Amino acid sequence: MTGQPALFDEHPKGPGLDVTLIRNAVDSDAADAALVALRERVAWRQDYLRMFGELIAVPRLESWVADEGLDYTYSGIHHDPGPWTEELIALRDLVSEHAGATFNSVLCNLYRDGNDGVDWHADDESEFGPMPVIGSLSLGASRRFDLRRVEAHAEKIELDLHHGDLVIMRGTTQALWQHRVPKTKKPVGERINLTFRTVKKS
Numbered sequence: 688m689t690g691q692p693a694l695f696d697e698h699p700k701g702p703g704l705d706v707t708l709i710r711n712a713v714d715s716d717a718a719d720a721a722l723v724a725l726r727e728r729v730a731w732r733q734d735y736l737r738m739f740g741e742l743i744a745v746p747r748l749e750s751w752v753a754d755e756g757l758d759y760t761y762s763g764i765h766h767d768p769g770p771w772t773e774e775l776i777a778l779r780d781l782v783s784e785h786a787g788a789t790f791n792s793v794l795c796n797l798y799r800d801g802n803d804g805v806d807w808h809a810d811d812e813s814e815f816g817p818m819p820v821i822g823s824l825s826l827g828a829s830r831r832f833d834l835r836r837v838e839a840h841a842e843k844i845e846l847d848l849h850h851g852d853l854v855i856m857r858g859t860t861q862a863l864w865q866h867r868v869p870k871t872k873k874p875v876g877e878r879i880n881l882t883f884r885t886v887k888k889s
């Protein structure tokens with residue numbers, strides 16, 4: 688872990704893809720402290736999906752934190768907003784500065800080991816608007832983050848995300864691309880991902 692900011696941001700290329708990867712957006716000492724604080728202080732919960740009449744545990748722990756009144760439902764799972772903690776506010780402000788956008792909510796994901804992941808999806812719920820800016824911060828173990836084009840699944844981009852890395856997705860990325868964090872058989876430790884978003888108030 689170098690903790691040194693990279694000289695240049697990375698911009699993976701693809702039709703309609705607008706992604707910026709900022710390595711070490713959070714330096715390694717701050718990222719270490721954030722990881723410990725978030726592990727302890729976020730109200731992590733296990734959610735379940737109903738599939739073919741059975742309840743299936745979502746393979747990660749989650750917590751939805753947002754401004755008052757901003758609840759969030761995806762895949763039939765309803766999240767009432769939890770309160771912003773001091774460290775989430777500091778990270779939100781840092782991500783906002785990089786993204787040049789403000790955020791009023793964050794989905795916190797805890798991947799306990801390689802059996803946890805998130806399958807192909809887009810953050811395209813209507814409450815985020817048609818061209819959302821999403822800032823996705825990685826803390827802890829390195830994991831792969833894949834992007835694929837909705838209209839051509841073979842068009843795929845694989846990124847390795849490390850402690851302190853920030854991915855910013857904008858424009859038509861959610862409409863034209865999907866993303867996932869695949870499960871892995873490699874031994875990996877815990878990873879926390881914070882996906883900052885803006886819910887449009889109706």
Ligand SMILES: O=C(O)CCC(=O)C(=O)O
Pocket residue numbers: 794796805810823825832866867868880882
């Ligand atoms: O963990 C990640 O890097 C991605 C999380 C994600 O896709 C999501 O919260 O929608």
